[in-house]
Amino acid sequence: MxxxxxxxxxxxxxxxxxxxxxxxxxxxxxxxxxxxxxxxxxxxxxxxxxxxxxxxxxxxxxxxxxxxxxxxxxxxxxxxxxxxxxxxxxxxxxxxxxxxxxxxxxWCHGSPGVREQYAERLVAGDIRACYAMTEPDTPGTDPFLTATRAVPGKDDGTWRVSGRKWFISGAADADLVTVLARTDGEPADRDGLSLLLVPSDARGFRVVRELPVFGASGQWEIDLDEVVVDGDHLIGERGKALDVAGERLQLGRTLRCLRWLGQAARAFDLMRERAVTRTRSRGPLGGLQLVQRHVFESLLALRTTRPLVYEAVARLDAGLDAHVEVGLAKVAAARTLQQVADAAIQVHGAAGLGPDTALPALFRTGRAARILDGPDELHITSVARRILSTT
CATH class of the missing domain: 1.10.540.10 (Acyl-CoA dehydrogenase/oxidase, N-terminal domain)
Known part of the structure; x- marks a missing residue:
């Protein structure tokens, strides 16, 4: 690396x-x-x-x-x-x-029963979990429009969850799915959203289809039809889902930024090796100024992005608000992975398009990262508004 x-x-x-x-x-x-x-x-x-x-x-x-x-x-x-x-x-x-x-x-927001039943098994790898937030007909950047609904059961303390979610990582193999649903009010209300932990073997839970991203597997669409969920499977307080989701999103985005840095560094190493070892009739590929520019620009992107990501890490580790830092890091890291992978593909030529290197997968991840987990535009406007509101 x-x-x-x-x-x-x-x-x-x-x-x-x-x-x-x-x-x-x-x-x-x-x-x-x-x-x-x-x-x-x-x-x-x-x-x-x-x-x-x-x-x-x-x-x-x-x-x-x-x-x-x-x-x-x-x-x-x-x-x-x-x-x-x-x-x-x-x-x-x-x-x-x-x-x-x-x-x-x-661990932080589940009921005692949920923690006892699932937490250690999840850490041990005995069961899998995933997170279902976005919906086919609802902008993923506007959770207040969530249409999935959970209504109380008839005097038995349960919830009945109905709706459809998509672009859920690992849903096909998950034992548990945390579902964002409206428990009060109507779509567009800023209150009334809750998180419920839904066992995937519950009656009415169905995996609808796989949603390949640029041909790669891993994302899924699910349907919930009157799925009965125990009352103690409510995560956090009723109507306070976005408080829990906010904690999860900041840490989750930062972790993904770190992983994208690791993948960008991998692409950089592949490009550097190719430039040094690939020879032409007039010498190594790395002797070309345009190839040298790819190397320089890629290293510059890595070196300027990494401090942004670690600034977000430092604030989260200290328990401080990191909305601005996470937003900057998320946009920068996604762009860097796409940029470096693209440059590495260019230096590899046709070999960079085929199955013999990881570059197509790295590029795909970088391009998808600019949309999934909040598109660039969401983070740009969110950060700008926060900065402007403090002036």
Whole structure:
């Protein structure tokens, strides 16, 4: 990976873990990416084997709460590890850090029954969870228009949830789905949204279809038809979903930024290797000034983006508001991944378009990142409004 200039010094507790995780992803996860990308039974078996190896080597669930069986690595330390494991899309799942957001949400906002029933099993990798917020006919940037509704059951303390959600990562394999639903008021009301934890084996829950992103699997659409959910599966307070979601979104976006940095560094390394080793009749490819420009611009993007991401990490780790920092980091990291992957493809030529390198997947992730998890325009306007309101 490209060196980590631009980041604060890695804490001693994380330096060795970062290097071990980087080696695990490079030597164990990356060789299996074609199988993991394809999905299906073979991918499940392969992932389970990688997870068992991560547990054996003491690399499992590094950032998750120690009370639940994780390593409890604080964010300021885990950030450096997250870059290393994020070099592959499958790194977080293989190393057990993928459920961090769901585990923290259940630990902090779930009922005692929910925590006891699910939290430790989630951290152990025995069950999977996902998060369902956006809807086909509702702008994803405007949760107040959420049409999915949850109504109280008849004197039994349950909820009945109906609606449709889409672009949900991992929904096909999830055991639990956290669903944003309206429990009070009407669409466009700013109050009345709640989060409910829905078991995927409940009657009325259905996976509708897969939604490939530029041909890649992993995103799904689901339908909920009068799904009965126990009353204690309400996450947080009734009508206060956006408070819980806000915590989740800031941390989640920052973690994704770190992982995108890891993938951008991987693309940079591939480009650098190609420029040095690929020869023409007049010498190495790296001798061309236009290739040198690709290298320079890519390194500049990495070095200028990394401090923005770590500024967001520092504020979140200190418990401070980080809306501006996360917004800046999210836009910058998504752009950087797309830019560096694109440059690496250009330097590789036709080889960069085919299946022999990770570059098509890295470029796809970078392009999708500028829309998923909040489009660039949302973060740009949100940050600008906050800055202008303080002047």
């Amino acid at each position: 490209e060196d980590i200039a631009g980041a604060p010094q890695c804490p001693a507790e994380a330096a060795e873990l970062r290097d071990r995780v980087a080696a695990f992803v490079r030597d164990r996860v990356v060789p299996h990416e074609p199988v993991l990308d394809a999905g299906g039974p073979e991918a499940v078996t392969t992932l389970r084997q990688l997870q068992a190896e991560a547990k054996t080597e003491g690399l499992w669930a590094l950032p998750l709460p120690s009370e639940l069986g994780g390593r409890g690595l604080p964010l300021r330390s885990y950030a450096h590890v997250a870059e290393a494991e994020g070099a592959s899309d499958h790194g977080p799942a293989a190393l057990g850090s993928a459920p961090l957001l769901d585990a923290l949400m259940l």
